[in-house]
Structures are given as structure tokens and as C-alpha cells.
Amino acid sequence: MAVFWIILLGAIGVAVYAFVSGSYLLLAIPAAFFGIVVYLTVIARKDAAYVPTPEPVVKQMLEMAGLKPGETLYDLGSGDGRIVRTAARDFGANAIGIEMDKGLISNSMRHIKAENLEEKVKIIEGNFFGTDLSAADVVTLYLRQDTNDRLVSKFKKELKPGTRIVSYTFVMTGWKPTRVENGLFAHSRVYLYTM
């Protein structure tokens, strides 16, 4: 941490010197520093960037899972809440989204209120690696390959037998899918696994 403060002070010093001396090219140094800080704190902290699942694929994923009224679905990294809202609205499930991005959470809360789904949909603000998934009947994923791989031991520890996992685009490495379907675009598949 001390190194961070030393570099920060150095970057501020360079910025001040660049302004005072008129050597504006030197501003590239503090700009690069602040760029790296933003990258590390905002983007690299996430286990997947925000890219929404296309709406037809959301429906396809829930149909593949055979989601039934009264079942509990968890969407890991729930984005604008489209999967949890569809699960509650069109399938009668109790749906829980886990999301770490405050902007996306308030966006999903707006949609949830507008659609009167507050009773059936909850959004947990936080990291899905730290959230207990043992109540899940269905887990949905649209993350990254390395993130799916890091979820394997958590799933083995927490998910009960019979829990369905549906993953868009990325596989559970080494697991045999129960079913695979084509998604909307070339090379985008939907994978169903059963614990």
C-alpha cells in the first residue's frame, strides 16, 4: 500500500511539474497511472464484464432448465435483471440475482418495481463467490471461461443433487452437459448441466 501512495504522490508531482513547466506531454505519465487505477478498481475487479444475454436466449435458458413455478433460481452476475425478471414473470419462480455493480442494481430495481415483481425477485449486492447457493434449484451463468472454471469447487460444495446449471457461451470444463443447444449467434451455445 505504501508503494501505491508513493506512486500516487509521484504522479501528482509530475502532473504539477507538467503544468508549471508547460511540458504537457509529461501529463501522459499521471494519465496512465490513473487509467491503471480505474482499470484495477472497476473492470478487473469483476469476474465478467457486463454484456446482457439476448432476450430470446434468456427464455431458451430457462426452458432448457425446465424451471417450474415455486422453484428458486440464482443468476450469478444479474446485470439488468433480465434473467431473474423473466424467471419470476414468465415461469413463476422465486429468483435471486447477485450483482456487484451498483448502477446495474439500481437499473434492475427500477425494472423490478415497474413490473411489480418485488415479491418474487431479490437482488443481492455483492460478490457471487461469497454468496451461499445451497437453496438453488437452477443457477444461470453468462460469465467468462476462467470464472466458470473457478466456480466448479463452489458448485460441488454447495449445490444439491438435481440442481440445474445453465450457462450461455461458456462450458463447465470437464463436465458432461445434459443438453446443448445453439444460441442466437454462431459459436454461442447454451449448456445445461445437472448436479
Ligand SMILES: C[S@@+](CC[C@H](N)C(=O)[O-])C[C@H]1O[C@@H](n2cnc3c(N)ncnc32)[C@H](O)[C@@H]1O
Ligand atoms: C455478462 S454479464 C451477464 C448479465 C446477466 N446475467 C445477463 O445474462 O444478462 C456478467 C455480470 O456479472 C457481474 N459480475 C461480474 N463479476 C461478479 C462477481 N464476482 N459478483 C457479482 N457480480 C459480478 C457483472 O457486473 C455483469 O453484470
